[in-house]
Amino acid sequence: MAKVPVQFTLNGSEKAEFIDSGTTLLNALRDKIGDTSPKGGCHQGTCGACSVIIDGELRLSCLTLAETCSGTAITTTSGLAEGGVLHPLQRAFLDTFATQCGFCTPGMIMAAKVLLDHTPNPTRGDVVEALSGNICRCTGYEPIIQAVLTAARSNSQNAA
Amino acid sequence: MALALQTFPTVKDANAALKTAGTRYLGGGTLVVRAANEGDVSVSGLVRSTDPTLLAITVADGKIRIGASVTMAAIARHPELGTLAKAARAVGGPAVRNMATVGGNLFAPAPYGDFAVALLALDATVGTDDGELPIETFLAGRDDSHAIVTSVAFTLPKADGFRFLKVSRIKPKGVSVLSIATVLEQAADGTVSSARIALGCMADRPIRARAAEKALKGKSLDQGGIAAALAASTEGTTPITDPIASAWYRAEVLPVHLGRLLLS
Ligand SMILES: Cc1cc2nc3c(=O)[nH]c(=O)nc-3n(C[C@H](O)[C@H](O)[C@H](O)COP(=O)(O)OP(=O)(O)OC[C@H]3O[C@@H](n4cnc5c(N)ncnc54)[C@H](O)[C@@H]3O)c2cc1C
Ligand code: FES
Ligand code: FES
Numbered sequence A: 001m002a003k004v005p006v007q008f009t010l011n012g013s014e015k016a017e018f019i020d021s022g023t024t025l026l027n028a029l030r031d032k033i034g035d036t037s038p039k040g041g042c043h044q045g046t047c048g049a050c051s052v053i054i055d056g057e058l059r060l061s062c063l064t065l066a067e068t069c070s071g072t073a074i075t076t077t078s079g080l081a082e083g084g085v086l087h088p089l090q091r092a093f094l095d096t097f098a099t100q101c102g103f104c105t106p107g108m109i110m111a112a113k114v115l116l117d118h119t120p121n122p123t124r125g126d127v128v129e130a131l132s133g134n135i136c137r138c139t140g141y142e143p144i145i146q147a148v149l150t151a152a153r154s155n156s157q158n159a160a
Numbered sequence B: 001m002a003l004a005l006q007t008f009p010t011v012k013d014a015n016a017a018l019k020t021a022g023t024r025y026l027g028g029g030t031l032v033v034r035a036a037n038e039g040d041v042s043v044s045g046l047v048r049s050t051d052p053t054l055l056a057i058t059v060a061d062g063k064i065r066i067g068a069s070v071t072m073a074a075i076a077r078h079p080e081l082g083t084l085a086k087a088a089r090a091v092g093g094p095a096v097r098n099m100a101t102v103g104g105n106l107f108a109p110a111p112y113g114d115f116a117v118a119l120l121a122l123d124a125t126v127g128t129d130d131g132e133l134p135i136e137t138f139l140a141g142r143d144d145s146h147a148i149v150t151s152v153a154f155t156l157p158k159a160d161g162f163r164f165l166k167v168s169r170i171k172p173k174g175v176s177v178l179s180i181a182t183v184l185e186q187a188a189d190g191t192v193s194s195a196r197i198a199l200g201c202m203a204d205r206p207i208r209a210r211a212a213e214k215a216l217k218g219k220s221l222d223q224g225g226i227a228a229a230l231a232a233s234t235e236g237t238t239p240i241t242d243p244i245a246s247a248w249y250r251a252e253v254l255p256v257h258l259g260r261l262l263l264s
Helices: A025-033 A088-095 A105-118 A124-130 A142-159 B011-017 B032-037 B072-077 B079-089 B094-099 B102-107 B114-121 B135-140 B210-216 B223-232 B247-263
Strands: A003-010 A013-020 A051-054 A057-060 A073-075 B004-008 B023-025 B045-049 B057-060 B063-067 B125-128 B131-134 B149-155 B162-168 B176-186 B192-200
Touching (some): A003 A025, A105 A142, A124 A142, B057 B079, B072 B079, B072 B102, B079 B114, B102 B149, B131 B135, B176 B247, B192 B210
Parallel strands (some): A003 A073, B023 B045
Antiparallel strands (some): B125 B149, B162 B176, B176 B192
């Protein structure tokens, strides 16, 4: 299998690797680069656990080929905490018990981050819509929705 | 599965590479990479083109041209495509919409292809390097189509002329029980002077509801006026059965939802 070069920014750091052509971004991140925060749930686009942010847009890393990401900026959940301080979304997920097994959490947080980046004061409906591509088998969703609304409130208080 | 990708700057070169057996074009990858992940061995290689025209949306004199690589999200946020935003937003959740392309939606088997249903009602043409085809001809022959779709083009209907409805069980993003798009023109007295009605999930690909279109002509858009069209709406359909709904159920509820859309 032909090796192809890929180079992108991952959570602010330059990454350059040779990968097998056709490798998904999910596999490249987890197996090659060692960022295991995106989870592989279904590999079919239905669960959202593998969600990452590419150039500001939410994408499914299981359906994205890594070599199509050259030159992009990729954000995963492992890039959110700064200097050991959790991102407001991570803090809110912990504080509102929005995580049980935690498998869906990184994907949920990525989807929520894109929402809050564009809509700092979302309605409940906005949150439901933003998370609609992400499946959680544990929480019943309500704590997750509350976590995102809580993070939004804490963000706007910080900004005030 | 090993799945080598070849990238070409021009559609012409990508078209040439696509001739190799087992090779498929890579749009957003939401169906083709999923198929490969599921072990579909009929896909052994992927080809894509980075030609910038594939990403262009042009609006001139009411005529719209959308490049095949334009995503549902890009359509939904385009200021001049507001009429189509609902149909673009009907496709999957946010991440899927950021990846799913117009070109790929034309090939998506039922229960997918919601945007293609809208394009069929809009009487779009489908462009390749070899020229343009009416969408109906394209959809009928899509299984044997080996050329890269480069764009779709259509005339934007008058405000209120276009209506779209996706029926799903899970809100806000479940797959379709069925989808319906209509383009209606009304005479000065309010009667329907022309009607195009396209249906999703009522066959393996989007189809026109020709009998219903005919029955609507010259009628008014009220309960009595649309009755004949509703009665004829399942004519010529062969709905799909999947975990979301049986063919029987889809045929039962089509007239109900078509009625709601026509009266909305
Ligand atoms: C979780 C999930 C939910 C979904 N929900 C919906 C939904 O609600 N409604 C809906 O309509 N669809 C849905 N889909 C299906 C799919 O996302 C869309 O139909 C999408 O528009 C397909 O486009 P794509 O670019 O991703 O296609 P790809 O996967 O890239 O390609 C699909 C097929 O089309 C061919 N192709 C793609 N582009 C071209 C081109 N330009 N020229 C020639 N051939 C081409 C490919 O070779 C392949 O055979 C869903 C998919 C997933 C994974
Ligand atoms: S692993 Fe990508 S959506 Fe489930
Ligand atoms: S916390 Fe277990 S899947 Fe969501």
